[in-house]
Structure formats: structure tokens, C-alpha cells
Amino acid sequence: MVFLWPTFLWLLLVLPVLVLAYLAVLRRRRTAAIHYPALGLVRAALGAGPRWRRHVPPALFLAGLAALLVAGARPLAVISLPSQQQTVMLAIDVSGSMRATDVQPDRLTAAQSAAKAFIADLPRHVRVGIxxxxxxxxxxxxxxxxxxxLTQAIDSFQLQRGTATGNGILLSLATLFPGAGIDISALGGRQAMPATPARPIDEAGRAPAAAAPPFKPVAPGSFPSAAIIMLTDGQRTTGVDPLEAAQWAADRGVRVYTVGVGTVAGETIGFEGWSMRVRLDEATLKAIAQRTQGEYFHAATAEDLKKVYATLSSRLAVEKKETEISALLALAGAALMVLAAALSMWWFGRVL
Structure with a gap:
């Protein structure tokens, strides 16, 4: 818990003074009691019942006062809250290397199965694009x-040649920010694409602006409303540099979570008379995640892949945030004070 130090120091000074004042009052009561000739009058003054009862209301009052003083410092606590993320983009590699069988039954089938399970576990308010x-x-x-x-789109994947990981990130960004003018062809990619998708994704149905507003970079990972999850099994062979694409995501505050599927050693696969060695480029995937304040996961088996997606689902559904808890402490302090007054009235017929 984080709070303002001046108020905390003041609390450390005030509470001991209040405790000492209470002890002084008790001492004064004991001194005054000897002036009463009848023991019954002394007992009446102290109240009936066990002696510890007379200390409970003041202790509760002091605890409530301490809570109110801490609340005045406007403390912050890191607590788990429902995520504000509304859109998740799944960028999935469908290159020919995804036919490798080091992940059973093959990389693409395992990825499709895990992606569908991931979508099923997300809260209903989260939108997913592919x-x-x-x-x-x-x-x-x-x-x-x-x-x-989403399931129909995942089931319709067709394997193709080449691996343009950077293009996958940029097209995901262009979908998240349809009016931002993100153009892969302008960045040296081989695939020219429009600045916006065919249809806008705005909830209210508004069309994207004709001209993109001036862009100002933000802190990496600071955009809470969207995230990109990229699954790939190989090295980039064409298209935009993935680290350049990752920088675009970082400048917009979008986290990119990378999932490397397959074995690090790789596998030799053959297709239509050609063969190639497919390797997992972990260094690049880790760099993408690090640059965007995301995280890298390695999935060497189909079961690993499902666990990765389960982890990502839980992290996107719930996130830890610094939240001010002064109202909660103020409520607790008031409740303790009311309880102290109620017990004092019940046991002794007076308020403290």
C-alpha cells in the first residue's frame, strides 16, 4: 500500500499521544476512586462486568481514528480488478511450416484448437479479431x-508460403486504429493494404476520419483497451521488419504477447517437392514482447499451447491495478467508531 508520507508521520505522532491520554484518564479515575467511601460506588463508576470491557470501546475508537487518518493520505493499493481490455487481436501464422508435426497432430491444428479454447474462456464483453x-x-x-x-474464421485457415510476422502485427494495429493511416506498403512491406479495414470497428458505427490526426507516441503498454497475441513458429522471411512493427505497437501503447510454437531445434518438412528446415526465432519474439511491455511464451507441445492460451485468457480477464482505497478505509474507520459508541452505551450507559 502506498500513501503520503507526511500524513503517515503525523499518524505516528498523534496515535501515541492519544494512547497516552487514555492511560492518563484511567490513572486519574483510579486516583479519584479512593475518595468514595463505599466500594459499591466505585464499582458503579467502573461499570459492571469484566474489567477488560472498559478498554474495548476506546481501543475501537482509536483504531477507527487511525483508519480515518490513513484515509486522509489517499492510499493506493495494488488489487485485482476486471480488465478494461475490450479488443484482442489474434495474429496467427499460417505459413507452410505450420504443417510440422513436432506439435501433435501438427502445429496448425494445435494452434486452431488452442485459439478456440482461448476465445471460449474470454469474458463475453471482449471482442476478438483474427x-x-x-x-x-x-x-x-x-x-x-x-x-x-470467430470459430468459423479459425477453421478456414489455409496454409501459404512465406512468414511476414511484421505484417501480422501492423495489420492488427490497423484494425485496432482504423483511422490512424497505418500502411504496410509505406514501411517497405511487400503487401500493399488500405489504411483502414473494409469496415470500421467502432462500437457506435461511426466511420473513420478521412485524415489521420497528428500522432503522438505514448508509453509502451499504456493503452488498456486492446492487446495483440501473435502466434508463430518460424523466422520472418518477407514483409515488414517485426521489430519495426513492434515499435509501432509500443508507440501506441499496445502490448504484443508472442507465442512461439514448436521446438527450438526445429524440424525439416517437405511439401510439393521442396523441403526446408523450420526453426523457432525465440530471440525476435522475446524482443517484440519486451519492446511492447508484453510477454513471450514458448509452447513445445499441444498441451503447452493450451496452457499458454489459458494463462493469457486469465491475464486479459483480470488485471492488477493501483487503486485508491481511501473511501474503503474511511468507511472502516466510521464503522469502528460507531461500534465503539454502541458498545459503550450498551455496557456503561454512556458514549466512551
């Missing part, structure tokens, strides 16, 4: 809350 990338990137599904549409 980008499929190989030698180029295509928007397979605009962000939607319809799990049926």
Missing part, C-alpha cells in the same frame, strides 16, 4: 463478440 499471416497478412475476422464467427 489476422492470418504467411507471405502477406489478411484480416480473417473483424473484432466481434460472436464466438461462432
Amino acid at each position: 489476422v492470418a499471416f504467411a507471405g502477406s497478412a489478411q484480416l480473417a475476422q473483424l473484432p466481434t463478440q460472436s464466438h461462432a464467427d
